Amino acid sequence: MSHALVDAGSFRDPSGRIYDLNGEIYRTVLNKAVAEFNHVRDSGLAAKLMSKGKLVATEEVKNSTLKKAGILAPMVLRHARIPFVSYPYEWSFPLLKAAALLHLDVQIEALRAGVSLSDSTAYNVQFDGPNPVFIDVLSFRQYRDGEIWAGHRQFCEQFLNPLLLRAYFGITHNAWFRGNLEGIETAMLARMMPWWRNFSFNVLSHVTMQANFQAGAMANNAKGIAKAKTVKLPKLGFERMLLSLRDWIKGLQPKDTGATVWQHYAENTTYNDAERQAKVRFVSEFCAKRKPKVLWDIGCNSGDYSEVALGAGASRVIGFDFDQGALERAYARAKAKKLNLLPLFQDGANPSPSQGWANEERKSTIGRGGADAVVALAVEHHLAIGRNVPLDGVVDSLVKMAPAGIIEFVQKNDQTVQQLLALREDIFPDYNQANFERALKGRARVVKSEKVSASGRTLYWFDRSKK
Amino acid sequence: MKPRVIAASLAFIGLSTGDAYAYLDPGTGSILLQAIIATVASSLFVIKMYWYKFRGLLGLNRHSDDDASHDQ
Numbered sequence: 001m002s003h004a005l006v007d008a009g010s011f012r013d014p015s016g017r018i019y020d021l022n023g024e025i026y027r028t029v030l031n032k033a034v035a036e037f038n039h040v041r042d043s044g045l046a047a048k049l050m051s052k053g054k055l056v057a058t059e060e061v062k063n064s065t066l067k068k069a070g071i072l073a074p075m076v077l078r079h080a081r082i083p084f085v086s087y088p089y090e091w092s093f094p095l096l097k098a099a100a101l102l103h104l105d106v107q108i109e110a111l112r113a114g115v116s117l118s119d120s121t122a123y124n125v126q127f128d129g130p131n132p133v134f135i136d137v138l139s140f141r142q143y144r145d146g147e148i149w150a151g152h153r154q155f156c157e158q159f160l161n162p163l164l165l166r167a168y169f170g171i172t173h174n175a176w177f178r179g180n181l182e183g184i185e186t187a188m189l190a191r192m193m194p195w196w197r198n199f200s201f202n203v204l205s206h207v208t209m210q211a212n213f214q215a216g217a218m219a220n221n222a223k224g225i226a227k228a229k230t231v232k233l234p235k236l237g238f239e240r241m242l243l244s245l246r247d248w249i250k251g252l253q254p255k256d257t258g259a260t261v262w263q264h265y266a267e268n269t270t271y272n273d274a275e276r277q278a279k280v281r282f283v284s285e286f287c288a289k290r291k292p293k294v295l296w297d298i299g300c301n302s303g304d305y306s307e308v309a310l311g312a313g314a315s316r317v318i319g320f321d322f323d324q325g326a327l328e329r330a331y332a333r334a335k336a337k338k339l340n341l342l343p344l345f346q347d348g349a350n351p352s353p354s355q356g357w358a359n360e361e362r363k364s365t366i367g368r369g370g371a372d373a374v375v376a377l378a379v380e381h382h383l384a385i386g387r388n389v390p391l392d393g394v395v396d397s398l399v400k401m402a403p404a405g406i407i408e409f410v411q412k413n414d415q416t417v418q419q420l421l422a423l424r425e426d427i428f429p430d431y432n433q434a435n436f437e438r439a440l441k442g443r444a445r446v447v448k449s450e451k452v453s454a455s456g457r458t459l460y461w462f463d464r465s466k467k
Numbered sequence: 468m469k470p471r472v473i474a475a476s477l478a479f480i481g482l483s484t485g486d487a488y489a490y491l492d493p494g495t496g497s498i499l500l501q502a503i504i505a506t507v508a509s510s511l512f513v514i515k516m517y518w519y520k521f522r523g524l525l526g527l528n529r530h531s532d533d534d535a536s537h538d539q
Contacts, residue, residue, distance in 0.1 A: 153497035186496070201511070205504045214496025228498040237505025240512045 004069035008360040013118065015138040021069055025081050027058075028066065028073035033138055037075065040140040045113040049134070054106055056080055056126070056135045077137065083294055084318045084370060087362055088122040088158060089178035090344040090352060092327040093166050093254045095132075096173070099125040100159035102132040104246045111239055116143040120151030122158035122183070123362075127342050129316070130334040146232035149241065156206055157183035160245070163252050164189060164207070168197065170255035172324055174345050181356055187211045202248045254328070278452040279305070279408075282459045283375060284312035286406055292373035294318065296401055298348060299379035303330035306341045309375060318371070320346035348379060349387040366401070374398060374405035377459075381410040384431060385420045391431055395439035404447075404463045409436045411456040433458065 007018035015033035019026045029037050040046050049055035057080035065076050088096060102125055107117055117139045124136040161184035162173030169192065176184055190211035198204040217224025283305055287295070291313045297306045300319025309317055319341060321327050330343035346352065351365040376398050383389045398407055410417055412431055440446060444462040451458045522528050
């Protein structure tokens with residue numbers, strides 16, 4: 001019997017579950033959901049959304065497909081595999097905004113086709129490069145006259161509120177969202193909203209009034225529920241509400257919090273052109289040889305070398321960085337140049353954990369894996385010196401990410417390391433190239449190495465395979 | 468203030484029953500609010516529509532191709 005892995009994050013909606021069987025992604029359609037799915041298919045909505053790239057490619061397959069794995073279901077769908085599943089707490093502002101707009105667009109089109117969505121969870125949006133795609137076909141339901149927008153509160157908590165946090169207060173949503181997987185509670189946001197913001201009907205209604213109504217209903221629960229049960233929302237009002245939210249969100253921009261440290265990295269780098277050229281050559285040669293399907297660019301910054309990698313033979317790059325400004329630039333670059341690059345927020349010293357229900361609903365960064373190659377340029381010293389991670393541990397974690405890759409070693413006398421040490425004691429007597437090489441060679445073959453700067457910065461091409 | 472706000476909101480709401488069918492709890496605050504938002508959003512939309520019509524008459528409208536409302 002083949003072994004099908006059930007996705008641990010797909011239990012909330014009883015309409016179906018996700019299975020991974022030999023690398024293919026299947027979704028079972030159960031019970032009532034079969035009729036709902038048939039309605040959505042027959043409405044033409046799914047095909048229309050798929051043709052526009054807004055819905056993940058989905059096809060019906062024989063339900064015997066999963067039978068050999070011991071799973072019985074009246075209907076089985078197969079989805080195109082999302083190369084790297086990401087979570088809203090890993091998205092920068094423009095990614096979250098793009099996901100929010102997609103969600104609204106899908107809902108607006110659905111409503112016009114007589115279909116509504118059972119929820120508004122941000123986890124139902126994934127990214128293919130920098131472009132959002134909706135993945136949950138079982139969220140669609142036949143629209144029933146007068147029904148309310150069941151996902152409104154969830155939309156606010158998972159899309160609107162985190163965007164407002166950044167747009168109005170200059171506070172990034174990532175840490176808060178990672179701590180509370182349901183998003184930013186409206187009551188919390190309402191508490192910090194200055195009174196004059198309520199001159200905007202959008203703020204007054206979606207934030208302040210919603211929070212007040214909720215508090216009022218909590219104080220008199222039975223009465224609140226009884227009243228809520230009587231609410232009917234005309235279809236026209238539903239659509240206008242979605243459209244006006246879309247207008248509002250489309251205009252939101254991060255509050256100007258000043259240039260972040262790395263935002264101008266590409267123009268303001270600490271190495272000269274010859275060094276850059278050497279790095280470009282090295283990365284290009286590596287990518288041309290390995291042709292990685294998925295390359296992780298650790299410390300991707302504004303995506304400079306991600307772009308080089310894509311140009312030289314990598315099919316897809318997942319970039320990781322902790323600087324919001326750099327991530328926003330990387331996103332803009334990916335959109336403008338149509339690069340298959342997904343830049344995600346990540347603190348190298350504290351990557352996303354496995355969390356949620358039973359600690360496995362949302363997977364850890366390392367657990368999601370899938371990289372054929374890793375590139376870590378000018379990263380190692382930030383972890384080893386900046387965050388006190390033992391050098392051996394830094395090398396170990398980078399080498400484990402992919403079967404092959406490039407790691408740059410930065411000497412202690414390098415200007416950037418000296419900056420990291422400027423106001424602190426040097427407690428790193430073992431930080432040197434010999435120890436770095438020992439750590440690397442203990443774990444992988446060094447295919448090639450090259451000194452790329454006068455200060456001795458050196459690139460290492462490693463390969464874990466035994467030749 | 469809150470009971471009065473709720474009372475005012477109910478004035479907008481057509482009274483009929485019907486359970487929201489979803490596995491998700493939509494939240495009482497969200498539901499009570501929706502009737503109001505929908506009404507106001509509709510009125511604002513109508514005003515906006517006329518505003519754009521007016522601007523159109525004066526030849527002041529810019530084209531936007533990134534808008535769901537023009538998507539049909």
